[in-house]
Amino acid sequence: MGILTNIVAAEEDEVEAIGDSLQPVDEWSGISLRDVSIAKIATLHSLLTGDLYDDAAAQCEPIYISPAEGALVLRLADELKERLAGLDEEALDAIAAELTATEEFETAGWDEEEVGGMLADLADLARLAESQGQTLFVWLHPLRT
Helix, strand or coil: CEEEEEEEEECHHHHHHHHHCCCHHHCCEEEEEECCCHHHHHHHHHHHHCCCHHHHHHCCCCCEECCCCCCEEEECCHHHHHHHHCCCHHHHHHHHHHHHCCHHHHHCCCCHHHHHHHHHHHHHHHHHHHHCCCEEEEEEEEECC
């Protein structure tokens, strides 16, 4: 079973609507990814903020679980959003290399180009969210494949 992941920029009070949506990127600005788990998000958080992995994982607890769809919604920490928004191309390349070498991404078979593309899209989304005073939310839905 895989995971469908949507990361969207939205207002704080839209958490339930995001969780109950069938495809949040159709309703909010965002990106759609496959198999980006809570562990991968915590790894990214830890790498960008310098927080210990366990502390990063604690910040990735679901804040909403859709009773109808079973989707989980996480709120990305403001510090992570700010770090993502501030990444330039050189930093993106360096972080993509580091992230690709982590256990979470390496065992999943992600290559540096895939990770770099995801980071670039996340950085663009973080800049959009910052400019509009929005928060980044992660919608995770199990795929039955």
